[in-house]
Amino acid sequence: MIPLSGPFIEEDDINRVIAVLKSRRLSMGPFTEEFEKLIAEHTGARYAVAVNSGTSALHLILKSIDPKGRYMLVPSFTFIASANVALFEDKIPLFVDIDERTFNTSPSNLEDILTRIEKGKYRYNGQKVRIEDVCCFMAVDIFGHPLDWDEVTKIAERFGVTVIEDSCEALGSEYKGKKAGTFGVAGAFAFYPNKQITTGEGGVIVTDNEDIAKLSKSMRNQGRGEGGQWLLHVRMGYNYRIDEMSAALGVSQMEKIDRIIGMRNRVAERYGKLLENVEGVRAPIVEDYVTKMSWFVYVILLDKDVNRDNVVDYMETHGIQVRNYFQPVHLQPFYRKMGHAEGELPVTEDVSKRTLALPFYTDISEEDQKVVVETLKNAIEKVKA
Amino acid sequence: MIPLSGPFIEEDDINRVIAVLKSRRLSMGPFTEEFEKLIAEHTGARYAVAVNSGTSALHLILKSIDPKGRYMLVPSFTFIASANVALFEDKIPLFVDIDERTFNTSPSNLEDILTRIEKGKYRYNGQKVRIEDVCCFMAVDIFGHPLDWDEVTKIAERFGVTVIEDSCEALGSEYKGKKAGTFGVAGAFAFYPNKQITTGEGGVIVTDNEDIAKLSKSMRNQGRGEGGQWLLHVRMGYNYRIDEMSAALGVSQMEKIDRIIGMRNRVAERYGKLLENVEGVRAPIVEDYVTKMSWFVYVILLDKDVNRDNVVDYMETHGIQVRNYFQPVHLQPFYRKMGHAEGELPVTEDVSKRTLALPFYTDISEEDQKVVVETLKNAIEKVKA
DNA sequence: AACGGTCCTGAAAGGGGTATCATCACACCA
DNA sequence: TGGTGTGATGATACCCCTTTCAGGACCGTT
Numbered sequence: 001m002i003p004l005s006g007p008f009i010e011e012d013d014i015n016r017v018i019a020v021l022k023s024r025r026l027s028m029g030p031f032t033e034e035f036e037k038l039i040a041e042h043t044g045a046r047y048a049v050a051v052n053s054g055t056s057a058l059h060l061i062l063k064s065i066d067p068k069g070r071y072m073l074v075p076s077f078t079f080i081a082s083a084n085v086a087l088f089e090d091k092i093p094l095f096v097d098i099d100e101r102t103f104n105t106s107p108s109n110l111e112d113i114l115t116r117i118e119k120g121k122y123r124y125n126g127q128k129v130r131i132e133d134v135c136c137f138m139a140v141d142i143f144g145h146p147l148d149w150d151e152v153t154k155i156a157e158r159f160g161v162t163v164i165e166d167s168c169e170a171l172g173s174e175y176k177g178k179k180a181g182t183f184g185v186a187g188a189f190a191f192y193p194n195k196q197i198t199t200g201e202g203g204v205i206v207t208d209n210e211d212i213a214k215l216s217k218s219m220r221n222q223g224r225g226e227g228g229q230w231l232l233h234v235r236m237g238y239n240y241r242i243d244e245m246s247a248a249l250g251v252s253q254m255e256k257i258d259r260i261i262g263m264r265n266r267v268a269e270r271y272g273k274l275l276e277n278v279e280g281v282r283a284p285i286v287e288d289y290v291t292k293m294s295w296f297v298y299v300i301l302l303d304k305d306v307n308r309d310n311v312v313d314y315m316e317t318h319g320i321q322v323r324n325y326f327q328p329v330h331l332q333p334f335y336r337k338m339g340h341a342e343g344e345l346p347v348t349e350d351v352s353k354r355t356l357a358l359p360f361y362t363d364i365s366e367e368d369q370k371v372v373v374e375t376l377k378n379a380i381e382k383v384k385a
Numbered sequence: 386m387i388p389l390s391g392p393f394i395e396e397d398d399i400n401r402v403i404a405v406l407k408s409r410r411l412s413m414g415p416f417t418e419e420f421e422k423l424i425a426e427h428t429g430a431r432y433a434v435a436v437n438s439g440t441s442a443l444h445l446i447l448k449s450i451d452p453k454g455r456y457m458l459v460p461s462f463t464f465i466a467s468a469n470v471a472l473f474e475d476k477i478p479l480f481v482d483i484d485e486r487t488f489n490t491s492p493s494n495l496e497d498i499l500t501r502i503e504k505g506k507y508r509y510n511g512q513k514v515r516i517e518d519v520c521c522f523m524a525v526d527i528f529g530h531p532l533d534w535d536e537v538t539k540i541a542e543r544f545g546v547t548v549i550e551d552s553c554e555a556l557g558s559e560y561k562g563k564k565a566g567t568f569g570v571a572g573a574f575a576f577y578p579n580k581q582i583t584t585g586e587g588g589v590i591v592t593d594n595e596d597i598a599k600l601s602k603s604m605r606n607q608g609r610g611e612g613g614q615w616l617l618h619v620r621m622g623y624n625y626r627i628d629e630m631s632a633a634l635g636v637s638q639m640e641k642i643d644r645i646i647g648m649r650n651r652v653a654e655r656y657g658k659l660l661e662n663v664e665g666v667r668a669p670i671v672e673d674y675v676t677k678m679s680w681f682v683y684v685i686l687l688d689k690d691v692n693r694d695n696v697v698d699y700m701e702t703h704g705i706q707v708r709n710y711f712q713p714v715h716l717q718p719f720y721r722k723m724g725h726a727e728g729e730l731p732v733t734e735d736v737s738k739r740t741l742a743l744p745f746y747t748d749i750s751e752e753d754q755k756v757v758v759e760t761l762k763n764a765i766e767k768v769k770a
Numbered sequence: 771a772a773c774g775g776t777c778c779t780g781a782a783a784g785g786g787g788t789a790t791c792a793t794c795a796c797a798c799c800a
Numbered sequence: 801t802g803g804t805g806t807g808a809t810g811a812t813a814c815c816c817c818t819t820t821c822a823g824g825a826c827c828g829t830t
Contacts, residue, residue, distance in 0.1 A: 006409050014406045017630065021399045024391050026578040026585040052437055052586065055607075055624035070817095080607055080618045087621060090475075123779080127818075193411040200411040200628030201437065222440075222465055223719065231710060233465045233717040236472060239440035243585030245402065245630050325616060332618040334608065455787090508808080512788075 002372060004321035005194035005297070008253075008260060008362035016248040023244075028221075031247035036204065038254040039189070042172070043179040045206035047213035050247060051220050054168040054190025055081040056240035057203035058138070059088055061164050061186045063236075064215040069135035071124065073113070073161070075105045076328040077348045078140045082166045083329045091135060092124060095330045097345040101285045103142045103299070103355070106347070107151035110137070114159045125339055136162040141170035141180045144196075144296035148289060149175045149183045164188075168203070171196045172261045172294030180294075181206045191246075194361075196260060196294055197253035199246035263362045264295045270366055271298055271358065274373040280306045280380045281356075298360040299325075301351065307383050308354055314379035320372055323357040387757060389706035390579035390682070393638075393645060393747035401633040408629075413606075416632035421589065423639040424574070427557070428564040430591035432598035435632060436605050439553040439575025439588035440466040441625035443523070444473055446549050446571045446590055448621075449600040454520035456509065458498065458546070460490045461713040462733045463525045467551045468714045476520060479509060480715045482730040486670045488527045488684070488740070491732070492536035495522070499544045510724055521547040526555035526565045529581075529681035533674060534560045534568045549573075553588070556581045557646045557679030565679075566591045576631075579746075581645060581679055582638035584631040648747045649680045655751055656683055656743065659758040665691045665765045666741075683745040684710075686736065692768050693739055699764035705757055708742040 020031060032050050040048040051057050062072075062085050072086040076095040083093040096113055099106040116122040118131045137156055139147055156163045165184035167173075173180040181187030186207035191199040205216050215235075218224055223237025242250075253260070268284075275283045282301040286293050302308050308324060315322045328348045330340035342349060359372055405416060417435050425433040436442050447457075447470050457471040461480040468478040481498055484491040501507040503516045522541055524532055541548045550569035552558075558565040566572030571592035576584040590601050600620075603609055608622025627635075638645070653669075660668045667686040671678050687693050693709055700707045713733045715725035727734060744757055 007411055009406050009409060009411075014403055017402055017406060018399055021394050021402060021634075024394060024578075026392055026394075026583060053624040053626075080622075081624065084607070084621065084623075120779095125818075126779085126820085128779085193409075198411060200630055201624070201626055202628075222469070225718075231708070231712045233719065235719050236469065237465075238469075239438040239466065239586070241438075241586055243587075243631060245585050245634075246628060249630075323616070327616045333610075334618065334620050506808095510788080511790085511809090513809085 001319045002321065002359045002368050003361070004323055004357065004359050006361045007193040007198040012255075013249055013252045016252040017245050020244045020248045025244055027241060027243050029244045029247075031244045031251055032242055035247045035250040035254065038251060039204050039206060042254065042257060043181050043187070043206050045182050045187070046208040047206065047210070049205040049213055049216040049220065050242045050250070051203045051205065051216075051240040052242050052246075053201050053240075054188055054192070054203035055085065056220070056238070057168070057188035057190070057205045058082065058085045058164070058166060060216040060219055060240060061188060061205055061207075061212065062086070062089055062136070063219055064212040065136070065162060065164070065185055067135035067162055069133045071129055071134050072136055072138055073110070073134060074138040074329075075140055075142075075348070076330040076345050077103055077326050077352060078142060078166070078329060079168070079326065080329050080332060082138050082140055086138070093329070094124060094129065094134075095340070095345055097347050098351065100347050100351060102145050102287060103351060104145060104147050105139065105152070107148055107155060110152065111155045114155065114161065118159065131159060134159075134161055136164055138164050138166055139184060140166040141173060143284070143299055144170045144173050144294050145284075145286065146170060146173050146175035146180050146290055147183070148287070153183065169195070169296035170294060172257060172292065173290065174292035176289050177291050182208070185209055186212050191250060194297070196264065196296060197250065197257060199242065199250040199253070202242050202246045202250060260362050261294045264360075265293065267360060267362070267364055267369065268293070268295045268298055270369050271373070274369060275300065278373060278377050278380065280384070281376070295360065297357045299355050299357045302354045302356055302380075304354065305384065306354075306380055308356060310383045311356060311376070311379045314382060315375055318375050320375050321359060324355060325357055326352060326355075328352050386704045387706065387744045387753050388746070389708055389742065389744050391746045392578040392583040397640075398634055398637045401637040402630050405629045405633045410629055412626060412628050414629045414632075416629045416636055417627055420632040420635040420639065423636060424589050424591060427639065427642060428566050428572070428591050430567050430572070431593040432591065432595070434590040434598055434601040434605065435627045435635070436588045436590065436601075436625040437627050437631075438586055438625075439573055439577070440470065441605070441623070442553070442573035442575070442588035442590045443467065443470045443549070443551060445601040445604055445625060446573060446592075446597065447471070447474055447521070448604055449597040450521070450547060450549070450570055452520035452547055454518045456514055456519050457521055457523055458495070458519060459523040459714075460525055460527075460733070461715040461730050462488055462711050462737060463527060463551070463714060464553070464711065465714050465717060467523050467525055471523070477509060478714070479514065479519075480725070480730055482732045483736065485732050485736060487530050487672060488736060489530060489532050490524065490537070492533055492540060495537065496540045499540065499546065503544065516544060519544075519546055521549055523549050523551055524569060525551040526558060528669070528684055529555045529558050529679050530669075530671065531555060531558050531560035531565050531675055532568070533672070538568065554580070554681035555679060557642060557677065558675065559677035561674050562676050567593070570594055571597050576635060579682070581649065581681060582635065582642060584627065584635040584638070587627050587631045587635060645747050646679045649745075650678065652745060652747070652749055652754065653678070653680045653683055655754050656758070659754060660685065663758060663762050663765065665769070666761070680745065682742045684740050684742045687739045687741055689739065690769070691739075691765055693741060695768045696741060696761070696764045699767060700760055703760050705760050706744060709740060710742060711737060711740075713737050
């Protein structure tokens with residue numbers, strides 16, 4: 001069986017974790033700080049705050065900036081947590097459609113929605129959405145591919161909308177020479193085992209904003225006060241701490257981040273070459289403004305006449321794990337209950353029916369990749385026939 | 386330096402974690418299930434759901450039972466998360482005072498408050514609290530010592546109030562032969578490194594209620610559907626998953642839980658003997674209904690004429706870590722902002738000024754304990770003089 | 771061209787929660 | 801004994817959000 005994904009764990013990773021266990025410091029120790037330092041250095045952000053998941057990172061950013069306004073703009077073609085954090089704070093997600101090439105938020109659709117809101121032409125549940133009610137835009141660098149940040153920033157600034165960067169899938173990617181995660185007021189990364197680097201479960205916040213860093217650090221630790229005020233809880237807080245084993249893993253993984261990204265780039269290149277001979281599929285597009293691509297997953301787009309679900313079945317029965325993500329957030333069962341339905345986001349809904357993630361991990365072998373593409377070719381022929 | 390606390394990590398614990406790293410399953414794997422099985426067996430609960438913290442466990446229980454009513458009863462002499470989970474769900478904590486002997490919620494004060502509520506004599510922020518607005522009682526087994534569950538259950542049933550058991554500090558304790566965590570509709574445990582057993586960061590929910598178990602499992606994993614519906618999110622959810630390294634640690638720790646509790650009991654016994662010769666302190670009281678005591682921390686009560694803060698300073702400067710917990714929740718800065726103030730809970734406020742937690746961990750040596758008690762004796766003499 | 775249906779949109783009503791105020795009782799003090 | 805201050809209590813007003821309704825524009829049909 002060729003799995004969809006998997007972590008890249010070597011001897012040095014294991015040794016780091018052992019060191020933690022022998023140190024008897026299993027939480028809030030030196031590895032957390034070291035991990036944060038490495039992330040900050042790598043991204044170029046001034047501050048990094050490690051937490052226990054990407055979801056926690058997004059939540060704490062939102063809490064820290066505490067933006068006024070009940071609505072949050074967010075794409076629907078993303079992991080559900082991007083939108084859920086709005087619900088955590090009793091805010092309402094408003095969905096933006098995507099661009100068919102990169103699967104990222106379409107700047108023109110973003111601009112269109114904001115224009116309609118400004119003109120009083122945009123409604124949610126029968127209610128007019130005012131521009132001052134839009135608290136922020138949760139901007140996602142999907143599958144590792146950065147947004148068109150010049151465009152997005154320009155639009156957001158024009159309408160006075162704060163941008164949070166959900167760069168959970170894009171650690172190491174660069175837009176015009178600048179690292180993903182550094183474009184909004186703060187950025188979030190995630191380190192689930194299928195990510196570029198893993199900490200088991202884990203995430204991190206990066207920001208140049210001192211207040212966000214300070215508040216996030218406090219709120220991840222039950223709202224405790226600064227300066228060793230250990231027993232004082234000065235604000236609302238959560239337990240979003242990362243444990244030391246995870247942080248230690250993060251340290252050893254970050255020490256070889258460039259090598260990992262390089263290996264993943266070669267995997268992507270090989271897929272690209274192999275897919276040139278396959279009819280009915282479109283390989284991922286990397287736009288020119290992406291000066292460095294850090295692949296999270298390798299998602300191809302099937303032609304409209306290829307039944308994706310049948311391809312998935314064929315691949316799975318032939319021992320190859322694939323996945324059809326993302327299902328649009330606005331069509332998830334409990335978002336439907338909030339009034340969303342098909343037709344709201346044409347590109348998102350079309351694309352989400354045709355995407356297919358191929359097995360992709362740092363140390364996948366060339367042979368396995370060939371098997372994947374051969375099986376895919378067979379699947380498409382079978383499905384079309 | 387003699388630390389306040391520390392985890393008890395042995396060779397087998399380390400080996401389990403190594404096994405995880407070599408398995409390439411760093412999340413949602415077999416150790417999580419094994420850990421849950423061991424917890425369920427040990428407590429006698431039908432279901433166990435492992436999560437990433439005790440706070441997450443409490444939150445998911447509250448979410449799962451989704452109780453009607455805006456107010457939650459909770460002691461103030463507890464860790465802040467017991468009360469914070471109410472705020473997570475836009476509910477308002479109403480504080481109950483404690484018993485001076487065990488530091489646990491005073492059943493008579495609980496009864497008194499509920500009676501006043503029923504008679505329309507209880508107000509919060511000027512507003513009358515109605516009995517049907519009380520969603521539940523967050524019952525805490527403080528420092529490992531079980532509540533007087535016969536009394537608490539009787540009162541809660543009389544007023545129709547749901548009980549959630551915050552047994553985060555009481556893994557292994559028994560009330561009249563029944564394990565802590567099994568008295569409310571569900572119980573929560575926590576495994577921070579200072580706890581009886583540790584997973585780094587981690588927690589677990591135990592319950593006999595199938596719905597609570599099912600909902601908790603879904604909501605810890607982003608609200609995903611049951612039965613392998615991996616891409617469907619059928620309800621609101623969080624990332625409260627425990628990672629496999631932590632779960633593996635939990636497995637090896639649970640395999641020796643009886644030995645650990647036994648060792649901690651001997652530590653407590655030794656402290657008890659040593660403290661018999663110390664004036665001005667009261668050793669912890671264990672009530673007769675506690676058929677098995679699983680010590681979390683060892684908290685002594687200083688006489689009113691002993692200045693606790695000076696004792697703390699003395700001990701710390703003499704290389705012995707101690708702690709004055711808990712600071713009452715209702716007097717934490719951001720609870721004060723909600724209108725709470727001194728005078729609300731006389732016993733809680735008195736006790737919290739006089740408690741002192743001594744260094745306490747599974748493998749503390751008898752020699753170190755003697756040093757602790759000798760230093761304490763000197764501290765008290767110095768302070769009184 | 772007239773009719774009817776749908777969708778859009780503004781406005782108003784309803785409800786829940788919160789804050790404020792007036793009143794009353796009680797206690798303390800002059 | 802009366803005045804003042806404090807705290808408890810009931811009532812009220814207000815604010816915000818949400819739902820509903822009615823009018824009107826638009827479009828398709830007859």
